[in-house]
Amino acid sequence: MHTGPLIPPSLRATALIDLAALRSNVAALRAHAPGAAFMAVVKADAYGHGMVECARAARQAGAEWLGAATPQEALALREAGLPGRILCWLWTPGGPWRECVEAGIDVTVSARWALDEVVAAARAADRPARVQLKIDTGLGRNGAQPADWPDLTRAARAAEREGTVRVTGVWSHFSCADEPDHPSIARELTAFRTALAQAADAGLEPEVRHLANSPGTLTLPEAHFDMVRPGVAMYGISPVPRLGGPADFGLRPVMTLAARLASVKRVPGGHGVSYGHLYVTPGETTLALVPLGYADGVPRHASGTGPVLVAGKWRTVAGRVAMDQFVVDLGGDGAAPGDEAVLFGPGDAGEPTAEDWARACGTIAYEIVTRIGARVPRVYSGEAA
Structure with a gap:
């Protein structure tokens, strides 16, 4: 872990x-x-x-x-x-x-x-x-x-x-x-x-x-x-989620996808967010910018649905996923540039899993992990001696 x-x-x-x-x-x-x-x-x-x-x-x-x-x-x-x-x-x-x-x-x-x-x-x-x-x-x-x-x-x-x-x-x-x-x-x-x-x-x-x-x-x-x-x-992804998650088969998810917030700012109510303004802030709030987008493999059809752990809580992608970035609305919560946003992982710290993303996007977890592109560096832990 x-x-x-x-x-x-x-x-x-x-x-x-x-x-x-x-x-x-x-x-x-x-x-x-x-x-x-x-x-x-x-x-x-x-x-x-x-x-x-x-x-x-x-x-x-x-x-x-x-x-x-x-x-x-x-x-x-x-x-x-x-x-x-x-x-x-x-x-x-x-x-x-x-x-x-x-x-x-x-x-x-x-x-x-x-x-x-x-x-x-x-x-x-x-x-x-x-x-x-x-x-x-x-x-x-x-x-x-x-x-x-x-x-x-x-x-x-x-x-x-x-x-x-x-x-x-x-x-x-x-x-x-x-x-x-x-x-x-x-x-x-x-x-x-x-x-x-x-x-x-x-x-x-x-x-x-x-x-x-x-x-x-x-x-x-x-x-x-x-x-x-x-x-x-x-x-570490269950191939039969109807029968159980990874832990039910003695498995553990191997990939954790995370990014450092690139921007955190207060905006007024009625502020449009991302292309097309599919999301408009319901009131004064804090927006956090996650520097990952569909060029990195984050599904564009996760717009408005993809779950992300930021500042200790699950958030949802606010508006459209863009090529290099997407936004989450933190509401009344605070965060700072450089803080970590976790898109998915094993779930140990309350973060979403790849299966959660699959359900949000109407696909399978296989696609969620496989599509993460080469622009996202792989960092390895747990190497054998």
């Missing part, structure tokens, strides 16, 4: 990242799936938390695998010196297949064109590619359709026999695991088991079979198979 000021004096704002909390979250999630390997999903700059630092912390906590969406993310992890297994899955034709093969990264193949490209890359690199095949069990995004799966698995096995690939995994992704008892869950489990049987019929013997994302890890033990892939839960 962080104590003392959140923001160094030289900075206007920070996203404080508690790596001790992240390691604790990995341990808690591993306890939910004790028989499975653990893939720490660090795509999208670790959901806005800082990819390399969070990947290192997850490795320290025992994560055997790292998961990245794009090959560029996976290569950046390698370039940062992170060893061990890394999987990436979002490919387009002409991608850096050879670079990933040479870096020892496991690559996902969802169609014959991708298998053809990775085989060519493996031949050029003169080493076999580590390939994981993805089946579309119902999400409708990436992954081979069931009708195309037998052909893809047979072609992958033929590439194995010629020595250009090694099929290390078979996997898929749930569509509605965050909705307990949704009928798609059972259908997709059945489809995945069928795909595994067909892969075996083709002669494939993958190291890992995996399906469970964060909600699957926490609520669907039958979906754990050989490995689980927690993403947002690793950062």
Whole structure:
């Protein structure tokens, strides 16, 4: 738990990242799936938390695998010196297949064109590619359709026999695991088991079979198979808020977003606030300026709704969120320039959480943390010795 000021004096704002909390979250999630390997999903700059630092912390906590969406993310992890297994899955034709093969990264193949490209890359690199095949069990995004799966698995096995690939995994992704008892869950489990049987019929013997994302890890033990892939839960956000908050699953939010007030001033009643004057002061009051805006990732649709802890109380964004700043009305309370405003954090000091922001904005907490931009410095605490 962080104590003392959140923001160094030289900075206007920070996203404080508690790596001790992240390691604790990995341990808690591993306890939910004790028989499975653990893939720490660090795509999208670790959901806005800082990819390399969070990947290192997850490795320290025992994560055997790292998961990245794009090959560029996976290569950046390698370039940062992170060893061990890394999987990436979002490919387009002409991608850096050879670079990933040479870096020892496991690559996902969802169609014959991708298998053809990775085989060519493996031949050029003169080493076999580590390939994981993805089946579309119902999400409708990436992954081979069931009708195309037998052909893809047979072609992958033929590439194995010629020595250009090694099929290390078979996997898929749930569509509605965050909705307990949704009928798609059972259908997709059945489809995945069928795909595994067909892969075996083709002669494939993958190291890992995996399906469970964060909600699957926490609520669907039958979906754990050989490995689980927690993403947002690793950062201390509940993936199933209908069932409970982070603490109910032994998790703790990792990011705290705070800024130092840039201005505090008295204004008369009837004073317009921010663009469009959607908010007009009801009487004489004190306005505080928070130097964060939509260029930093604060949602513009939080205008008039976003909660902020200032001077010991929850306030609401007054008027529109601008590109670099927004205003809160302190009423009769006082504050001073340089005082801290906390947009969200674990909630220990009464501050809002990312889930509170999600409810205020009509979105999910995943988006709230992931959208915090690079203009907000990440400050890390809880590094391992």
